[in-house]
Structure formats: structure tokens, C-alpha cells
Amino acid sequence: MDAKVGNKGGRPPKAAFKKRGCPVTLRFTEAEYSIVKAKAAEVGLKLVDYLRESSLHALVRTSVTPQDIAAIKVLSTEIRNIGINLNTLARKANAGMARDYGKDIQKVLDSLRDILDRFTQKMLNNGWKN
Numbered sequence: 001m002d003a004k005v006g007n008k009g010g011r012p013p014k015a016a017f018k019k020r021g022c023p024v025t026l027r028f029t030e031a032e033y034s035i036v037k038a039k040a041a042e043v044g045l046k047l048v049d050y051l052r053e054s055s056l057h058a059l060v061r062t063s064v065t066p067q068d069i070a071a072i073k074v075l076s077t078e079i080r081n082i083g084i085n086l087n088t089l090a091r092k093a094n095a096g097m098a099r100d101y102g103k104d105i106q107k108v109l110d111s112l113r114d115i116l117d118r119f120t121q122k123m124l125n126n127g128w129k130n
Contacts (some may be wrong), residue, residue, distance in 0.1 A: 026051070068123070075119050082112045 028036065038052035086108045093101045 002116070046110065073121065075115065078115050079112065082108055086112075 036051070037047055040047045043050065045053065086105065089101045089105050089108065093105075
């Protein structure tokens with residue numbers, strides 16, 4: 001007897017890695033739905049394709065974490081201390097003391113710049129964006 005081959009017509013089966021078997025339910029307000037639908041039409045995609053592409057390739061802004069808040073507190077304390085030092089030097093310079101405080105003031109400003117640069121670099125490396 002001949003083994004049944006099955007239906008030779010129709011769509012060929014999808015490869016396993018292309019099957020999308022994880023549905024996601026998403027609810028919009030009428031206004032949000034209209035905006036998203038218009039954006040999809042603007043780029044010439046079906047709504048589902050637009051949502052998939054935008055969710056897979058969108059830049060997501062992270063919120064501030066407790067570690068970020070702790071870093072900001074440390075930074076603000078350091079900046080406050082630098083400000084106190086700078087204010088003390090400015091007060092002495094304005095009081096007419098004989099010493100030239102330009103180099104000391106420059107050191108304080110350099111340390112402030114260094115702290116701000118390190119903080120900015122750390123925040124950018126952790127994903128903070130404008």
C-alpha cells in the first residue's frame with residue numbers, strides 16, 4: 001500500500017525559529033490607538049509589524065535607580081564641600097590678604113570639574129540619557 005503523503009498544496013510549514021508563539025495583549029485608549037495606527041500607516045507597515053519593530057528597536061529611557069540617587073547624594077556632598085572651600089578662598093582674597101589665592105582657586109575648580117566629568121561618564125555608561 002502507498003503511504004499517505006498528505007496535502008501537497010498549501011503553505012509550507014514555517015521553520016521553528018520563525019514561529020511566533022508568545023502573544024502579548026496591549027490596550028490603548030482611542031487617542032493612543034489612533035496615533036499608533038497613523039504612525040504605522042505613515043511608514044507603510046501593518047499595525048502589528050509596526051508595534052513589533054518599534055518595541056524591538058526602540059531606545060528605552062531608564063528611570064532613576066536607588067544607586068543613581070545615592071551617587072547624586074555623594075556628588076552633592078562633594079560639590080557642597082568644594083563650594084565651601086571656594087567660598088573661603090574668595091572671602092580671604094576679598095579681605096585683602098597678601099597671599100595670591102589664584103592657584104588654590106584653580107585647584108578647587110579643577111577638582112570640581114573632575115568630579116562632574118566622572119559623574120557624567122558614569123551616568124552615561126549606566127544608560128542615563130537626556
